[in-house]
Amino acid sequence: MAAQASRALKLPAVNDSASFEIPSVTSAQVALESDELYSSGAPRIVGNSAALQRVLAMVRIVAPTDSTVLVNGETGTGKELIAEAIHKCSDRSNGPFVKVNCSAIPAGLLESELFGHERGAYTGAVARGIGRFERAHRGTLLLDEIGDLPLELQPKLLRVIQERQFERLGGVATIHTDVRVICATHRNLIEMIKEGQFRADLFYRLSVFPIELPPLRERPEDIRLLVHHFAMDYADRMRKPIKAVSEEFMAALARHSWPGNIRELQNFIERSVILSTGIVLRGPLPELPCRIQERSQPPELSAPVTLKEAERSHILQTLLETGGVIGGQNGAAVRLGLPRTTLISKMKRLGIKRFSRLVSPGANRVGA
Numbered sequence: 001m002a003a004q005a006s007r008a009l010k011l012p013a014v015n016d017s018a019s020f021e022i023p024s025v026t027s028a029q030v031a032l033e034s035d036e037l038y039s040s041g042a043p044r045i046v047g048n049s050a051a052l053q054r055v056l057a058m059v060r061i062v063a064p065t066d067s068t069v070l071v072n073g074e075t076g077t078g079k080e081l082i083a084e085a086i087h088k089c090s091d092r093s094n095g096p097f098v099k100v101n102c103s104a105i106p107a108g109l110l111e112s113e114l115f116g117h118e119r120g121a122y123t124g125a126v127a128r129g130i131g132r133f134e135r136a137h138r139g140t141l142l143l144d145e146i147g148d149l150p151l152e153l154q155p156k157l158l159r160v161i162q163e164r165q166f167e168r169l170g171g172v173a174t175i176h177t178d179v180r181v182i183c184a185t186h187r188n189l190i191e192m193i194k195e196g197q198f199r200a201d202l203f204y205r206l207s208v209f210p211i212e213l214p215p216l217r218e219r220p221e222d223i224r225l226l227v228h229h230f231a232m233d234y235a236d237r238m239r240k241p242i243k244a245v246s247e248e249f250m251a252a253l254a255r256h257s258w259p260g261n262i263r264e265l266q267n268f269i270e271r272s273v274i275l276s277t278g279i280v281l282r283g284p285l286p287e288l289p290c291r292i293q294e295r296s297q298p299p300e301l302s303a304p305v306t307l308k309e310a311e312r313s314h315i316l317q318t319l320l321e322t323g324g325v326i327g328g329q330n331g332a333a334v335r336l337g338l339p340r341t342t343l344i345s346k347m348k349r350l351g352i353k354r355f356s357r358l359v360s361p362g363a364n365r366v367g368a
Contacts, residue, residue: 043084046229047222051214055082062209063089068161070146070206071184073213076263079184080144082213087140092180095139100132103148111153112169115160121170131168133160133177140180146206147187147198154199161205181206216261223254226262230269231281240273246282253283312350315343319352 045056062069063086071079080099087097105113112121116131132141143149149157160166165176183206192198216223227245235242249272258264272283318332325331326340333340346352 043081043088045078045081045085046225047219048225049214049219049221051219052222055211055213056085058209058211059085059089062086062211064091065209066090066180068180068206068208069182070189070208070210071182071213072189072210073184073186074215074261075186076261077213077215078262079186079213080142082211083140083142083182083184086182087142087180090140090180092139096136097140097142098132098136099142099144101144103145107150107153110150111156114153115156115166115168116171117169118171121168125170128168133166133179134175136177136179138178140182143181143183145185145187146183147185147189147192151197151199154202158199158202158205216258216265220254223258223265224250226265227253227269230266231273234270234273235276235281238273240276241279242273242276242281243279244281246280249281249283308350311346312352315347315350315352 045052059082069083069086071082073079084097087093100113102110112125112129112131114131114133116134117125117129119125119128143157156166160177161181164178165174167174189198189203189207193200193203227250231242231245234240253265253268260267268283272281275284276282315332315336318335319326322330322332322335326333326343328334331340333343336343338346
């Protein structure tokens with residue numbers, strides 16, 4: 001979750017041996033304090049990078065409309081926070097802001113969760129259930145992890161977005177709803193369309209106004225502000241006397257790639273505050289640089305091979321291990337989990353010569 005608070009007090013970054021002063025609240029820098037985006041009570045989003053400012057500019061543009069918004073970004077970049085900011089800055093801000101995580105609800109229950117159900121609609125439905133679309137009437141509905149929505153539910157979602165009406169599960173009465181839909185995902189929906197896992201018509205309806213959230217590694221200038229914010233927040237909650245951040249610790253945090261983005265940084269600062277025993281936050285330095293070093297080295301990549309080449313290589317290796325024996329309990333077919341005839345057919349198709357070439361010197365038996 002990205003940072004949010006009514007006030008983000010900056011702690012000074014200091015050397016371990018340096019002296020420092022405790023800043024007063026009146027002189028504290030507040031992240032985005034003067035921005036008109038927050039005049040309507042929207043959550044505060046800490047950062048002043050150009051990448052984040054572009055996102056907030058798009059929030060300002062789309063918030064007053066009723067258009068569907070698709071927020072895309074890696075895990076931990078603050079998609080839910082951006083959706084809430086859009087809601088709070090819209091004309092629906094006095095209405096409900098309802099959230100549902102499509103990946104957290106079993107597929108068999110998701111339809112009922114979204115659209116509700118009538119009594120007796122399924123085993124265990126002893127009373128009428130109100131779905132999220134009804135709860136979000138005259139407000140905003142956030143469909144988080146929309147990429148995990150089952151394919152069979154996608155036509156019904158498309159209908160309710162286009163026609164603003166639906167039926168409860170097991171019901172016949174048509175219910176009209178006035179809901180603004182915001183969707184969020186970390187998945188590549190275009191690739192999912194190509195693979196037949198997501199409907200193209202639904203994607204085009206959801207992506208009327210797409211917003212791409214930058215990962216934390218693309219906004220490194222915001223790391224110091226976020227560290228200040230989280231450190232103050234957790235120090236206040238845990239009643240820790242932290243007044244400053246070690247410069248060495250801050251530099252290590254700034255160098256880290258943060259694949260888990262803001263959520264990873266937040267969790268790391270929480271742990272650091274828990275472990276802190278003084279007024280200077282230093283954190284577990286021996287651990288973090290190790291992780292930085294490991295991720296800074298590019299992985300060694302093997303030469304690309306086709307699926308056919310990989311299959312041929314695997315069969316050859318197995319035949320060598322069995323001394324060329326194909327059938328029998330210790331043969332290659334059993335090891336590969338294939339019928340003997342299927343393996344022979346694959347060998348012919350892949351151009352693998354049988355028997356003699358596969359036997360190591362000194363072997364006196366080769367057979368199927």
